[in-house]
Amino acid sequence: MSDPTTDRRATAIAHHLLHGGCLDPADDGDRALYEELMGNGPLYDRVAERLAGVGYALHQFFGHLGVRPERAVEGLGGNTLGLHAGHIRLLVWLWVQLVYRQIKAAARDEATEPLPGRAQSLFDFAEAPDDAPPEIAPSEVFAEFREIYSDAAIKQFLGALRKRRFIVQSRRSDPIVAGPALYVMVDPLRMEEYVVGLARRGTMALPSEPSGGTP
Secondary structure (H helix, E strand, C coil): CCCHHHHHHHHHHHHHHHHHCECCCCCHHHHHHHHHHHCCHHHHHHHHHHHHCCCEEEEEECCEEEEEECHHHHHHHCCCCCCCHHHHHHHHHHHHHHHHHHHHHHHHHHCCCCCCCCCCCCHHHHHCCCCCCCEECHHHHHHHHCCCCCHHHHHHHHHHHHHCCCEECCCCCCCEEECHHHHHCCCHHHHHHHHHHHHHCCCCCCCCCCCCCCC
């Protein structure tokens, strides 16, 4: 029998996640909410059930937590974020530069023997002080996309991705780092399949890979 207090709390958290898409580690309230969910298994499971009931999955990756639509719902609903082809192209490229690099680094770490008394996990890379998450200069983004889009369009794309928390910049001239949505609102397995296919066709170079190379 479920606990009414837990049910009410789970419903409130589910609404919060559906509204924001993901928890923002830079926000004190969201950070406290993350710690509450990670420390309370029954509450986490109840939130996941609430979200599943409306077609969303609770997803955590590299220390971030958020929701993604289930594939069946995603196929029916289409793109509800208001992103068009230009936004998506930039989003894919930034995911490769900022998140895929971390996935590859974590995979390399897991392939090595852990230190005595220390268990390894996907979260070690994000938490290790010597392994800061990758960042990219705005000038690199403009250099990459200037042949396709105007500077004004690129600025608009970056602004839309900042607004939806796919990327984080304190100021527009600051380096770009991955936002919480880039970790949890993008399916890493599907994205990896997609970008590997692009690389094999020679249309996107993966980090530390020549264009057309096989990861």
